[in-house]
Amino acid sequence: MPSLRLALAQVNSTVGDIPGNAAAVRRWTRRAADAGAQLVAFPEMMLTGYPIEDLVFRDSLVAASRAAVRQLAADLAADGLGDVAVVVGYVDADGPAPTSADAVPGSGRRDASALLLGGEVAATYFKHHLPNYGVFDEDRYFEPGTSLTVVRFGDVDVALTVCEDLWQAGGPFAAARRARVGLVVNINASPYELDKDDVRLPLVRRRAAEAGATVAYVNMIGGQDELVFDGDSMIVTATGELLTRAGQFTEELLVHDVEVEADPVDAAAPPAPGASAESLHGEVRGDDDLTIERVRLAVAPRPLTGGPADGGIAERVTDEAEIWSALTLGLHDYVEKNGFRSVVLGLSGGIDSAVVAAIAVDALGPQRVVGVSMPSGYSSTHSRDDAADLAKRTGLDYRSEPIQPMVDAFLANMSLSGLAVENLQARVRGVILMALSNQEGHLVLTTGNKSELAVGYSTLYGDSVGGFNPLKDVPKTMVWRLAKWRNSDAARRGGEPPIPENSITKPPSAELRPGQVDTDSLPDYDVLDAILSGYIDGDRGRDDLIAAGHDAALVDRVLRMVDIAEYKRRQSAPGTKISIKAFGRDRRLPITNRFREGA
Numbered sequence: 001m002p003s004l005r006l007a008l009a010q011v012n013s014t015v016g017d018i019p020g021n022a023a024a025v026r027r028w029t030r031r032a033a034d035a036g037a038q039l040v041a042f043p044e045m046m047l048t049g050y051p052i053e054d055l056v057f058r059d060s061l062v063a064a065s066r067a068a069v070r071q072l073a074a075d076l077a078a079d080g081l082g083d084v085a086v087v088v089g090y091v092d093a094d095g096p097a098p099t100s101a102d103a104v105p106g107s108g109r110r111d112a113s114a115l116l117l118g119g120e121v122a123a124t125y126f127k128h129h130l131p132n133y134g135v136f137d138e139d140r141y142f143e144p145g146t147s148l149t150v151v152r153f154g155d156v157d158v159a160l161t162v163c164e165d166l167w168q169a170g171g172p173f174a175a176a177r178r179a180r181v182g183l184v185v186n187i188n189a190s191p192y193e194l195d196k197d198d199v200r201l202p203l204v205r206r207r208a209a210e211a212g213a214t215v216a217y218v219n220m221i222g223g224q225d226e227l228v229f230d231g232d233s234m235i236v237t238a239t240g241e242l243l244t245r246a247g248q249f250t251e252e253l254l255v256h257d258v259e260v261e262a263d264p265v266d267a268a269a270p271p272a273p274g275a276s277a278e279s280l281h282g283e284v285r286g287d288d289d290l291t292i293e294r295v296r297l298a299v300a301p302r303p304l305t306g307g308p309a310d311g312g313i314a315e316r317v318t319d320e321a322e323i324w325s326a327l328t329l330g331l332h333d334y335v336e337k338n339g340f341r342s343v344v345l346g347l348s349g350g351i352d353s354a355v356v357a358a359i360a361v362d363a364l365g366p367q368r369v370v371g372v373s374m375p376s377g378y379s380s381t382h383s384r385d386d387a388a389d390l391a392k393r394t395g396l397d398y399r400s401e402p403i404q405p406m407v408d409a410f411l412a413n414m415s416l417s418g419l420a421v422e423n424l425q426a427r428v429r430g431v432i433l434m435a436l437s438n439q440e441g442h443l444v445l446t447t448g449n450k451s452e453l454a455v456g457y458s459t460l461y462g463d464s465v466g467g468f469n470p471l472k473d474v475p476k477t478m479v480w481r482l483a484k485w486r487n488s489d490a491a492r493r494g495g496e497p498p499i500p501e502n503s504i505t506k507p508p509s510a511e512l513r514p515g516q517v518d519t520d521s522l523p524d525y526d527v528l529d530a531i532l533s534g535y536i537d538g539d540r541g542r543d544d545l546i547a548a549g550h551d552a553a554l555v556d557r558v559l560r561m562v563d564i565a566e567y568k569r570r571q572s573a574p575g576t577k578i579s580i581k582a583f584g585r586d587r588r589l590p591i592t593n594r595f596r597e598g599a
């Protein structure tokens, strides 16, 4: 059986930085060549970054992407890497631009994969299955490809596919079976969701069985606004054997030798049982017929030399460890890719700000994190002590800005009472953080968790002020789990647990009036989160939630709070998606809306 040395470049690209991304391809191809790889695969839309959203409508961007892929082929050859096959994602176009009179959005735009060899773009493939659910809008942006590109690579037929092609049965993988390929290269921009890695491996196995071929799956890593990509690249044989698998959230070159069948399956044979359709979001399309385009290469691939390469199989980690990595990488990349040197946040001594501070310190280092205690007349001594303790444990830049004189100045000039005074305190804090941002250039982090965002438990233009929110998609009960995990992980490694125990154990309180605790207005968070998870993540209605055992009056109250807080969410800062349904692109609801569940 022919042996191929594959390299999967699980790397981080930046949206819009076409020259920087092309330079990264050259650097990683050099490393792959040094490891003796014959073919190196980069993620979906590596050259443009992913997702580029409406940038795809710009002719200038498409032209730059098309030019870059050709230039990259030439540059790789000039680097002495012309005999390494490089599979790379980019944006192509072969139809009228969407701006022309007879075109519709998406017309002519292609989510493409190119195989570069010998200084040329030797083959191209256009993504067939376009995801159009959850955070994806690819029907808006692209036209689906209708043929499968099969490249004769030495003695092996290799099919090119892109991301969603793997998530739906039929189409490219069925065509790959008909084409009797030995290897399917699948390049991805697959955003992180908790437990998605548990879905990926069985999915890759099913597609490998469907194609009757080895599947090389490469995914990007890195943060892009609300998305974070986790990698988890892997190679799986036609019989379902996992040969190698990368870790999550780190750049990595996975180099592995694969034995590939030169003439693998009997095209007439049906796919193995279990090769059926599957999608996390339950969307499945039919068994579309693709034509097969065979490409013969003008340049022979480099011979296999040196000792064997084995990429190994990375260990899986706990949910908390996985989420922590997602949140730190999401924040890190938002800060770095948007050119900030530092972040600032209010430290209340409570659990939310403590966890955000610990994430920021892990992502950026303590010298790039400013924590501000802003006590008012209602602030307890422990809230200040706990904030100071957190600062001492993490080494972040700690400041104190008492707000009472500023609140008093407002009250001396305006007659305010009740909720207006409560919210004034949160708003004065927001003004202080924005002033520090303007003065010193920090990005303001806001700290509202998903449970609070769901029920509108925050002050608009107050504690919700900020440019980025690491906890946006993290329910309160998970905030506590993360805090406990981070502390015990630190202890296990012999380090200082960053989060004061008191911040974890005390009852949550906004401290906007004497003796206030969250449970004055909200049910216990474990009860609240269970209802929210059903209503938001599961799209379950009132009756369904009551049938599941939740108290009817409580369900009515919670659903009403969620429904009327849509306006706050629409104005909220972006934050890293970790769940199947994050607020924002995953869940788009009208603000003006009189539909109410049940009562």
Ligand SMILES: Nc1ncnc2c1ncn2[C@@H]1O[C@H](COP(=O)(O)OP(=O)(O)OC[C@H]2O[C@@H]([n+]3cccc(C(=O)O)c3)[C@H](O)[C@@H]2O)[C@@H](O)[C@H]1O
Binding pocket: 419, 422, 423, 426, 452, 456, 457, 458, 459, 460, 461, 462, 463, 509, 510, 512, 518, 521, 567, 591
């Ligand atoms: N449909 C709509 N479209 C656009 N704007 C709309 C709107 N409905 C109200 N509004 C505006 O929103 C205002 C009400 O919102 P807002 O001013 O925020 O005030 P509101 O939501 O009434 O009060 C804030 C709540 O959050 C709690 N809180 C505050 C701070 C921190 C924490 C915490 O522990 O994390 C909790 C606080 O105890 C209180 O229950 C209205 O006065 C109006 O201006």
Ligand SMILES: Nc1ncnc2c1ncn2[C@@H]1O[C@H](COP(=O)(O)OP(=O)(O)OP(=O)(O)O)[C@@H](O)[C@H]1O
Binding pocket: 345, 346, 347, 348, 349, 350, 351, 352, 353, 354, 372, 373, 374, 375, 376, 379, 383, 429, 447, 448, 452, 463, 508, 509, 510, 511
């Ligand atoms: N005394 C304070 N000093 C500094 N920042 C504060 C203070 N009180 C509130 N904040 C800021 O406002 C956010 C909302 O906090 P609040 O205490 O009202 O509710 P919370 O959701 O329980 O948050 P936390 O668990 O961080 O206390 C805090 O996370 C913090 O960033």
Ligand SMILES: NC(=O)CC[C@H](N)C(=O)O
Binding pocket: 044, 131, 136, 162, 163, 164, 165, 167, 188, 189, 190, 191
């Ligand atoms: N870029 C894509 O096609 C991603 C869609 C795919 N279902 C995923 O989440 O991995």
